[in-house]
Amino acid sequence: MATIRDVARLAGVSPSTASRALRGNPVISAKTRQKVERAMQQLHYVPNFSAQNLANNENNTIGVILPVDHHEIFTNPFFLQALQGINAKSTEQNFMVALATGVSQQQLLANVEFMLARGRIDRFILLYSQINDPVVTLLQQNHAGYVVIGKPAATDGTMPPYIDTDNLAAGRDATHFLLAHGHRHIAFLYTDLTKIVQQERLTGYQQVMIQQGELPLSLQESFIDYAQSNQHVTEFLQQNPQITAFVTSDDLLGLRLQQIVSKQISLISFNNSFTSQVAHPSLTSIDVFPVRLGEGAAELALQLDQNTADLQPIIVPHKIIVRHSVRDLTTKK
Amino acid sequence: MATIRDVARLAGVSPSTASRALRGNPVISAKTRQKVERAMQQLHYVPNFSAQNLANNENNTIGVILPVDHHEIFTNPFFLQALQGINAKSTEQNFMVALATGVSQQQLLANVEFMLARGRIDRFILLYSQINDPVVTLLQQNHAGYVVIGKPAATDGTMPPYIDTDNLAAGRDATHFLLAHGHRHIAFLYTDLTKIVQQERLTGYQQVMIQQGELPLSLQESFIDYAQSNQHVTEFLQQNPQITAFVTSDDLLGLRLQQIVSKQISLISFNNSFTSQVAHPSLTSIDVFPVRLGEGAAELALQLDQNTADLQPIIVPHKIIVRHSVRDLTTKK
C-alpha cells in the first residue's frame, strides 16, 4: 500500500505538501497540486483511515443504533432501507457506518458503550425513538451528538436534530382518501399508543373525522392472542355495523385485519412495505420513503459538529400508494 | 481522555510497560501488572482504537455485506437478526462492525471498495450468496477474507468458510413432519430455484417423497402477478385434487398460498419469521436461528487470519416450530 511519502517522493515534493494537496488546501500552487494528484493516481494511493483519524483526532464514522428486537419489529423492512440511505450518504463523505444492535437492552448498551469508549465515536443515528431511553442517556453523558429518525422523545433540555414523516398529516391524508372514496364510517385500528408514530397517525385521523362531523372510532388490538383479538374485532364490528373502512396504523396490522374481516371492508395502512403487496386484495398504503429518511438522517449527522446546534428538523413527504383495498363507494350512489 | 502515558505515569512505569500490561504480555511481573491495571481503572482508561490500529497495522473491524434490496428480501427479519449475532460476538472481541449496503449493485460495490481501500478492512461476512457475484470478485482481488452465511456459490478455486443450515435435512424434516401427520399427497411450492436455499429444501422434500414411494410434485410461482399465480395454483390443485398439504420454501410464500387455498390444506414452511405468526392459522415453520448463524459467522470471521485456511464449515441445527397450519389426519382414520 502506497503511503503519502511514496506519493511525495514520486511527485518530488515533501510529505506535507502532498498532504496539503490531498486535503485541498488552497495554499498549494496549481502546478504542484497536479503533480501530486498524478502521483496519487499512479500509485493508486488511498489515505489510511486509521492514520488520518489519529492525526486529526477524528473518527469519521457514524454509529447507527437499531432498536432492541421485539420479534415483530424486525420484519419491518424500514430499518434495512433506512440503513441503505444512511450508507449511501455516509460513503459519499468518506464516513464509515458502524452498527450497534443487541438482543437485549443491556447488550445494546454494551455495544454503544464500546463505540463510544473504544472507537471515540461521537455522532450517532437512532433508528427509533422511545421515552426514557437509557441509550440516549448514555449518549448524552458522553457528549455524543445524535440525530433520531422519528420524533424524539421529550428530553429535559433541548431537542436533538431529527428527521421524520409528518405522521399527523399522513393520518389526515389516509382519512381523506377514504372520505373521497365515499366512506363515512371509518375506524382506526392500532396496536400501541406509546409509539409516537401511531399516536400521531391516530390524531390525524381524529382531526379529520371530527371536522367532518363524523364520530372517530378507534380500536386497540395487540394480536398477541390471536383468537381473542379476532373476537374483539368481530364484536366491534357487530356493535358498529355501519363501518365500511379502517385506517390501520401499519401494513402488518392491516394484513391481520384483512384476514379477519369481510373483503367488503376497505383498508388503508401505512409504510407501503412488502406486506401490502402480499395482502389480497393488495393494500393501499402510505409510503414514508425510508431510504430518504436514512439519507436525511445521515446528512444531519454529518453536520453535527458545525455547532450550529440549531439544525432544523427535516420532514420527508409521504405518498399514498393506491392499490386495491379501498372500494370506491361514490360511483355506486 | 486518558492516554497510556497517563496510565504509565500514575503507575510509575514507562509507557512501554503499561502497553505490555495492557496487552497481557506474559513477560510483565505480577506486581507491575497490578499497578498498571489499577491505574487504568482509576483513569477509566480505554485504548484508542485508531492509534492501536495504526500501530498494529490492523483495523479490528468486520465488514458486513447486505444483499442489494429486491423489495421482498428486506422484509425478511433474517438479516437484522443475523446482524445481532454478528455484533454480539464482534463486540466481545473488541471488533467493530461496519456495514455495506446499496440500493444498486453499483452502490454496493462502491461501498465495499471504500471499506477495502480506505478502511483497509480485510475480513467480511456476506449475508447472502449468489453465483458470479461481483462483490466476491472484488473481495478476492483485494485478498480480503470472507465468510458467507449460506452455501457459497462455487468459485473456481477454493471454498470460503461458511455457516449454514442443513437445508436438505430441513426439507426432509418438513416432509417427514407432514407424513407423520398422515399426509401422503404433498406438494412443494417455491419461487426461485436459482436460490440455493430453495433448491436444497426442494431436494430434501423430493428425497423423502421418493423414498416413500410417493410422487414429488413441485410448483414454481413468483407471485409477481398475483392474479396469474392465483390461477396457476388453483389449476394445479384441480389437476391434483389428492393433495392435502404443501411445503413452501418460505413463510411469506406460505402466507400467500394460505390466502388462496382452502383452510383444509395443510402447510409447513421455513424461517419461522414473524409472518408465520401473523398467518391464520399460524404457520408451522422451521426455525433456522438467524442470530446463531450470525454469531457463528462472526466467530469464523474472527479466525480468518489464523491461516488455518481450512476453517471447517459450521452447520446450525434447525427446529420445527409447531403451530396450527398442519392438520393431523392420523386420528381421523
Next chain:
DNA sequence: CTGTTAGCGCTTTCAG
C-alpha cells in the same frame, strides 16, 4: 508557496 519538524496514541525492537 513549500519543507522541516514534531506529534496524534500505541507498540515494539533493542538494550540493559
Next chain:
DNA sequence: CTGAAAGCGCTAACAG
C-alpha cells in the same frame, strides 16, 4: 523484567 527510542501514516504549526 523494564525503559528508551523509533515508527505506524498522516497532519499542522513554524520557518523560510
